[in-house]
Amino acid sequence: MALVSMRQLLDEAAKGGYGIGAFNVNNMEQIQSIMEAARETKSPVIVQASRGARAYSQDRFLYHLMLAATEIYPEIPTVLHLDHGNSPATCISAIDMGFTSVMMDGSLMEDGKTPSSFEHNVAVTKEVVEYAHARGVTVEAEIGCLGGIEDGHGSGGSGLDHVTDPAQAEDFVKATGCDALAIAIGTSHGAYKFTRKPDGDVLKMDILIEIHKRLPTTHLVMHGSSSVPKELIDIINQYGGKMKTTFGVPVEEIQLGIKNGVRKVNVDTDNRLAITGAIRKVFVETPEKFDPRDYLKPAREAMKKVVAERMVQFGQAGHAGDYTSIPLSEMAEMYKKQLVNA
Ligand SMILES: O=C(CO)COP(=O)(O)O
Numbered sequence: 001m002a003l004v005s006m007r008q009l010l011d012e013a014a015k016g017g018y019g020i021g022a023f024n025v026n027n028m029e030q031i032q033s034i035m036e037a038a039r040e041t042k043s044p045v046i047v048q049a050s051r052g053a054r055a056y057s058q059d060r061f062l063y064h065l066m067l068a069a070t071e072i073y074p075e076i077p078t079v080l081h082l083d084h085g086n087s088p089a090t091c092i093s094a095i096d097m098g099f100t101s102v103m104m105d106g107s108l109m110e111d112g113k114t115p116s117s118f119e120h121n122v123a124v125t126k127e128v129v130e131y132a133h134a135r136g137v138t139v140e141a142e143i144g145c146l147g148g149i150e151d152g153h154g155s156g157g158s159g160l161d162h163v164t165d166p167a168q169a170e171d172f173v174k175a176t177g178c179d180a181l182a183i184a185i186g187t188s189h190g191a192y193k194f195t196r197k198p199d200g201d202v203l204k205m206d207i208l209i210e211i212h213k214r215l216p217t218t219h220l221v222m223h224g225s226s227s228v229p230k231e232l233i234d235i236i237n238q239y240g241g242k243m244k245t246t247f248g249v250p251v252e253e254i255q256l257g258i259k260n261g262v263r264k265v266n267v268d269t270d271n272r273l274a275i276t277g278a279i280r281k282v283f284v285e286t287p288e289k290f291d292p293r294d295y296l297k298p299a300r301e302a303m304k305k306v307v308a309e310r311m312v313q314f315g316q317a318g319h320a321g322d323y324t325s326i327p328l329s330e331m332a333e334m335y336k337k338q339l340v341n342a
């Protein structure tokens, strides 16, 4: 099976009322972990690569690993998505290489740091939507800026300033025709999201629910959705790591999101934690070992376990065989004839 459009997976998820994890990758072992978890749980999958991942892997390596994944796991509908594209040029280069979905993150300027204006965001997103849809490729956009509310860190100043404005989200989707919308509700990337279990003061599920009410057919995306389980932090620290106490997004909050329009759930940090803990354990317990396979195999296994668990929790498990994939050329026709609902 060829790589498929993310739009199709999200439309199916909306019909079935479930969410789909989007897991970040940089190398072969991470791709293998996700694909094995998908096979075990019979899940459709979204594999995503950041700009950093593309640079790290000289992206053609990553692309060809993903083609290998479609050959080895033909029963799994598999999407290759660009995470946080910073400009139309970045998105276009990914589409030209064969990514079947891209994120145009116009909430920030091209430097990936400075919050942008609504007008800038609309303009760059529209440009990407036009190029992508003509090729059957999906576009995720973002409105509001990620970054914690609790400590005001993240994209520029006080986190609350950058929480998504529901009215603006509505205008933005109408103006751009994007397929999926990432919103800012107080989560941030990385391990240090919250200093206590988040409540409604710092994790704005009410805003998410309001956005879903205004945009009931828009596929919402939750970034920064690692749960940062204490068990994974404890393993790292037990084997010589030095991570501070921290809290992520509780799975039950993500599940509440899924009941309210969230179809794509971005997870990277939890997998990084699992991999690092597994490798540290081998190093400490068997310091005489030096074959990379001796620690990469347990690392791969540890990540697979986290991914499979999330696939079950998000509800995508069991849905890999529900549909046959629509070729990108047909998706392009559907966009042209406006058969894909905004
Ligand atoms: O949002 C993410 C990637 O875009 C990943 O978030 P985490 O750092 O919570 O895993």
Ligand SMILES: O=C[C@H](O)COP(=O)(O)O
Pocket: 024, 050, 051, 052, 053, 083, 084, 189, 190, 268, 269
């Ligand atoms: O966007 C955040 C993802 O966790 C990717 O992180 P990265 O830019 O370090 O590859």
Ligand SMILES: [Zn+2]
Pocket: 105, 107, 108, 142, 144, 145, 146
């Ligand atoms: Zn952003």
Ligand SMILES: [Zn+2]
Pocket: 084, 189, 223, 224, 266
């Ligand atoms: Zn993100």
